[in-house]
Amino acid sequence: IARNTAADAYAELVAEGWLTARQGSGTTVAERAEPVPPTRARRSSRPPRPAxxxxxxxxxxxAFPRTAWLAAGRRALTAAPNEAFGPGDPQGRRELREVLADYLARARGVRTDPDRIVVCSGFAHALRLLFDGPRAVLPARTAGSLAVEGYGLAFHRGLLAAAGATTRPLPLDEHGARVGGLAEDPEIRTALLTPAHQFPTGGPLHPGRRAAVVDWARGRGGLVLEDDYDGEFRYDRQPVGALQGLDPERVVYLGTASKSLSPALRLGWMVLPDHLVDRVLAAKGEREAWASALDQLTLAEFIDSGGYxxxxxxxxxxxxxxxxxxxxxxxxxxxxxxxxxxxxxxxxxxxxxxxxxxxxxxxxxxxxxxxxxxxxxxxxxxxxxxxxxxxxxxxxxxxxxxxxxxxxxxxxxxxxxxxx
CATH class of the missing domain: 3.90.1150.10 (Aspartate Aminotransferase, domain 1)
Known part of the structure; x- marks a missing residue:
């Protein structure tokens, strides 16, 4: 090669710090500290995996059904209309809402139709739509106190507190939350419960208390938020039906695919009283920003085909x-x-x-x-x-x-x- 080509190569390596060149001393490899591999640096900041x-x-x-999910996704994408690949509908894909209405009625006793279902990215997202932000459906600072079960996820309590909500705990016993205390506090307008299986202590809400909490909501003009986090997994008899079936206008039903399939899907659903649908959609905005339309289509096909x-x-x-x-x-x-x-x-x-x-x-x-x-x-x-x-x-x-x-x-x- 030409002498100038070699000289240019040496000059570039010197400029990048790989070589050191001094007049009269020749050219040598630069002394550098040994770099820490990026993977080693990342791992050192993470806690070790538990044994x-x-x-x-x-x-x-x-146990995620990878093969069946892939097959459902292939069928769903093949049949999807072109508009499915455009901006998402904040209410969720119609295909998913239709199969959810049928499935929830059949499996959980939920009374609804597709127009009263709003797809979200999970339970926490649903709480934020209801309580947090300038367009919240139930602004925490003006909606009164929120009753919650005496034992529950601190993450949910923290989310509500960050939105400005004051939570009041309901004691528990072997029959679930003691909902009689709701009538004693006139500031409480909303109650968040896990009626099918109290979290984490276990057990369904007693039938008499299920009726009592719905009567309280009717008389107070309030709402019951039903967290049906694992309602499908009952082992010794048929699952307890959803509380929402007792009064669809006073109970907001909240469900997700996190326990039944995977939290990685980020798919959930809200079954709403008719008067809250437009307000929830206004809180979400004009376009779907959270739940993938393609995952929604795949889940719809997975349910409709019997795979779910x-x-x-x-x-x-x-x-x-x-x-x-x-x-x-x-x-x-x-x-x-x-x-x-x-x-x-x-x-x-x-x-x-x-x-x-x-x-x-x-x-x-x-x-x-x-x-x-x-x-x-x-x-x-x-x-x-x-x-x-x-x-x-x-x-x-x-x-x-x-x-x-x-x-x-x-x-x-x-x-x-x-x-x-």
């Missing part, structure tokens, strides 16, 4: 087996531990002796076992005289893949305290 994962609220990610029903039946059998194995392991290794909330859902509550929850959680962390304590779910304003605090563990038996479940159960049994 055993029994966190609640997560389905078995390995087959998947739910398969997962119900799998999770029931997981529950039975948990109960069996506890009966063998820790028979003194009471297990509750196992008739439905994806988790169980293990009752502990008073004063032992914190030490048990420390022992779990030492063994690389991740799970939640019951105290994390207690509303900070729930008075001890209204409902004494109870020590316990919230064990998500759906989370581990099949091959990891036996070791997770062994680790769980190992950290449980002996009988007093």
């Amino acid at each position: 055993h994962d029994l966190r609640q609220g997560q389905p078995d990610a390995a 029903d087959r998947h739910v039946r398969r997962m119900r059998r799998r999770y029931r087996d997981r529950r039975d194995r948990l109960v069996g392991a506890l009966a063998e290794h820790a028979p003194h531990i009471e297990v509750t909330g196992i008739a439905a859902g994806l988790h169980a509550v293990l009752r502990l002796a008073p004063g032992t929850e914190r030490s048990v959680l420390k022992a779990a962390a030492y063994r690389g076992l991740v799970l939640d304590g019951l105290a994390d779910y207690r509303h900070p304003l729930l008075a001890a005289e209204a409902m004494p605090a109870t020590d316990g563990l919230v064990v998500g038996y759906a989370t581990p893949p099949d091959h990891a479940y036996p070791a997770a159960l062994e680790a769980l049994c190992a950290i449980l305290p002996p009988p007093l």
Whole structure:
């Protein structure tokens, strides 16, 4: 090659810092500190993955029906009209709303039609549409206090608090939330409940209380927000029907695909009283900004083809087996531990002796076992005289893949305290 070409190459390497050239000393490789690989830097900022994962609220990610979902997506995209690839309708694809209306009526006893369903990206998104922002349907600062169950997700309470809502806890007992307290506080206009399976303590809302809370909403001119987070997973008898069926004009039904399929889909739905539909759509805006229209079409086809029903039946059998194995392991290794909330859902509550929850959680962390304590779910304003605090563990038996479940159960049994 020409001498000038070599000289230009050397000059470029010197300019980029790879070489060092000094007059009279020749050209040498530049001394540089060894770079830290980007992957190593990223990993160092993340907490290590737990050895055993029994966190609640997560389905078995390995059980997602990939083949059936891909087939449904292929059929849905082939049949989709051209306009489906344009700006999204904030109410959601008509195809999905139609199959949801049929499915929810058949599986959950919901009374609705497609025009009263609004698709959203999940339960938290639904709460934000209702309470947060300048176009909120129920502006938190003017809608009065919001009643919530005495035990529930702190994330939801935090979201409501950030929107300006004041939450008032309802004590719980073996029949669910004690809704009689709603009438005693004239400031409460809205109640957020999990009637099919109280979260996290377990158990459905008593039939008498279901009727009472609907009567309260009618008399107060208020609303009940029904979080049907895992209503399809009942194991020992047919699922309890949705509270919304008792009065579609006083109950807002909120459901998602997060537990039945995957939280990665970011798909949920609101079944609304007729007078709230336009207000929710105004809060969403003129175009769909959250839920993918293509995922909506795929879910519609998955439900319509029967794939969703087959998947739910398969997962119900799998999770029931997981529950039975948990109960069996506890009966063998820790028979003194009471297990509750196992008739439905994806988790169980293990009752502990008073004063032992914190030490048990420390022992779990030492063994690389991740799970939640019951105290994390207690509303900070729930008075001890209204409902004494109870020590316990919230064990998500759906989370581990099949091959990891036996070791997770062994680790769980190992950290449980002996009988007093």
